[in-house]
Amino acid sequence: MxxxxxxxxxxxxxxxxxxxxxxxxxxxxxxxxxxxxxxxxxxxxxxxxxxxxxxxxxxxxxxxxxxxxxxxxxADPRRVRTLWTVFGMLLVALLLVPLTGFLVAFGLLVFAVSAFVEKQRIVSAAGVAVAATVVIYAVFVLFLTVPLPAGLLGVGGDG
Amino acid sequence: MLDNLMMGFGAALTPANLLWCFVGVLAGTVIGLLPGLGSTTGVAVLLPLTLSFEPLTALIMLAGIYYGAQYGGTITSVLISTPGEAASVVTAIDGYQMARRGRAGAALSIAAIGSFVAAIVSLVLLVAMAPPFAKLALDFGPPENLAVMLLGLTTIVSFSSGARLRGLAMAVLGILLATVGVDAATGLPRYTFGDVDLLSGLPFVQVMIGLFAVGEVLYQIRQGAAAPIRARFRDLVINREELSRSKGAIARGSLIGYLLGCLPGAGSTLASFLAYGVEKRVSKHRDEFGHGAIEGVASPESANNAAANANFVPTLALGIPGGATTAVLLGAFMMYGIQPGPLLFDEQPELVWGLLASFFIGNVLLLVLNLPLAPLFAQMLRIPYGYMYPLILVTSFVGAYSIDNNMFSVWIVFVSGLVGYFMKKFDLPMAPLVLGLVIGPLFEKALVQTSAMGDGDLTLILTRPIALVVLALAALLVAGPSLLKLLPRREKETV
CATH class of the missing domain: 1.10.287 (Helix Hairpins)
Incomplete structure (x- = not known):
């Protein structure tokens, strides 16, 4: 049942x-x-x-x-655990947006998922996270002038 | 007409127009690549940049963005199952499966070729038949539109092979969810629970991003990271057999796309779904559909491009936008002081024919640009999934945010992602849900208008010849497979 x-x-x-x-x-x-x-x-x-x-x-x-x-x-129980871990991290990132701003919250998400969930090398994960954040900032904030939420930190929202 | 077309090419082939056509096509492709940023958003966002241009140059660039974005949306549909455009949703079904089997380059190539052929065929038809088709479209009232949408729904449900009941459930769920928001006829808010963000209904593109992109990522995580595709470069190039299999699909897709694109409001999305449904019925390889059939990419891609061009029939000839993007383009016409309608062809021949000629040029540029790049785009799949999926999640959420610049969109993606995951887990078909969501508002509008025309009597639809023919087609789609199954049995019995 x-x-x-x-x-x-x-x-x-x-x-x-x-x-x-x-x-x-x-x-x-x-x-x-x-x-x-x-x-x-x-x-x-x-x-x-x-x-x-x-x-x-x-x-x-x-x-x-x-x-x-x-x-x-x-279904492999480890993969199911990973799924819900990523889902939880996604939720945390969304809840962090008002505090840290969109770019920081999602940059941290990329880093945390790559480094701690997918066990990629810390340096590579940090590099990918920074590169992704910069590209998103350039395309969405600078080029398309999307006013991403800057949060209390005031980072990356000057679209 | 040939004189007009030559005059159009003369106007379009100036260095400045060629340059901005190229910029438009390139920018459109890039915009289409970004989840959530489709052609409508792209044209709307870049429209202010063209205000200082000559009207023809500006319209050429904006039209370039329109069909460039169609192809860009296809790239993400195929590579990461994230349609950048509503019209590319159906392409994700087989395109993504092809990509997982190492045939991403072939899928992208056939999409480029199919789109090009469809664009050229539809443009020839557009140039030759715009006036008579405009007259026919004028005969389409609410009952006919209602019948076309019923045909669209029937088609989509009928291609949920082996799971028609599930397909039907998802299509009806889509229509039900599309009723959230302000009722267009009376202004009454429905199922909004006092939330201002819900007044305009569930945001379709955001729901789509959640269902397809986030849902797919979550499902892939559960399945265990899909291994990066290690296809050799030459395996990414389309082969002769795939080209041969796609010919019929491209021809049928182009025709369906053109016919539906001529109808105001029918749009590229319905055309792509219908073309896919028809292809699944007639293809010799129908068993491969859903598992990476190249016809499942060729047909909807041809259809959506043909429809995108045909959308200009009602836009130019009647001043009625064929779809969302042509509605924005119609706004652009007004901003430049041009009034589209039957008189436009007589009053501004250079502008109209120059714009139509630029479509030919733009589509050639698109093919030249994208065909060699298709295998290169496919190299994206070599990136380990452990890096790839966090990036897909981020671009999906930021793309969704950029549509309306609010966090409500982001939360919609989050919730839709969870729904999309469970739909994949329980093998519930997504295409009928998406189509239900897209045509829900149009369906209700046609239903209300038909009811008003018949003083509450909806059987009015059965008294209209065109609607009756369309409904008969829908009935044939439902009953056709059963009838076909009966035929051979009878033959065997008589032998």
Missing amino acids: RRLLRGEAAVWGLLVCLSAAMAGVSFGYGVTREGGQVGPGFLPLVSGAALAVISAACLLRSVRRAAPEPEEEA
Whole structure:
């Protein structure tokens, strides 16, 4: 059961809930207008209801297929750990943007992922991070004048 | 007409126009390479630079950016599964698989060749048939547009082979998510929860970057770093068999692209999806689709380039933009004091024909520039993935930020990336979701207008001959495979 909840069935279950909720909310927008014309809630209702039905059918199929997915079994736990580590670092980089600015946060991300997750040489990882930061600064900030967030440090946002 | 075209070449072939055409094509290619920065953003960002130019020179450069970006978007689609352009989304499916098999150079070459052939074919058609096609497009009302979009959706779902129900679910999810934001007809906000950023809907390009680029990176990390491709330079060059396999695909893609590009609003994206769907139906190598079929690159690339050129039919002849980029170009026309429309051909022949002639020149430049460079671009894949994927993540996020200059875009990419990862993990088709998101707003607009035309009666669509033909085509696509399966069985039974 735990496997089922973690697997494809959970995705379809989530879609059933999401689509049913969106279809339910659509009544509040007005499904039809005067003269029976299509209203703002019509397409959300029809597509939401249709998706709920299709997702329920897919959910049933997944549950009946009960056997664990071979691909799920084949996943290397170390790689799965790496995946969520990178995902977590990405989240940290995004949360750091208001503090350090965009360029510093993402420069640190490149360095940390290359050096500590992918175990590349520290000097090479630092070189790649600096080069990437400079190129992004040149292309986006200087050439395209994109005002990247400079954060509290005020670095690299003078687009 | 030939006299007009000669006059156009005379106007376009000045040293200054040639130089700015080259600059436009080159800048467009570079812009297309950057995730999130497609032709629309490129033309919009560089438009102010052209204000001091002669109108023809400025338009030649901006048009160069337009089709240069189309090709640049293809490069990232093929190499890192990150479409720089919505119209290149479908190219990522087989192009990226080709790249993983060491055929990135071939994929890029066929994209360049297909785009070139399609551009030239569509330009000949554009020059010869712009006036009659403009008249036909005028006959397309909301019911016909609705029927075309239903055909697009049917096609995309029908090519989710072996997973039609999943494909249908993703297409419907795309349409449902496209309803987020202000309703165009009434101005009522839907599913925005008071968030100002959501009023204009889910930002499509950012969602696309997340689904394709970030989702792919996360999935590759889970699979274990894909080994860098060690293909020899000569293996990166397209071979005779690949060229031969692509001929039909390029021809069909060009035709589909041209026909759809002529319709206001249909655009290059729908053309590329439709062309891919048709190719998957008719190709002798349909089993290879999704695993690196060269036809899966040749056809949509030809279609999106043909559509990009054909987009100028409604733009020039009717003053109605064919797509997002031509809408920006239409704005550029206005800024230069030019009013596109039926009278433009008579009032400013040198400008119109000069611009059309510059398309020929620009496409030759694009081919000359990109064909030799394709294997060089493919060398990017030699970089170890441990260095490559953090760079892909950074460029994806900075590209997304640069679209609207806000962090909301970046968070959308983050969330879409997670969704994209799970979609890949559970083998849910992305193309139907993307198409649903793209045509959702257009679909709803056509639905509302059709309903208004029929006083709430949507069966009006069945009374319109053109719409009926298009719907019959859609029905054929749905029922066709089953009917085809029946045919040989009957033959066997009678033998």
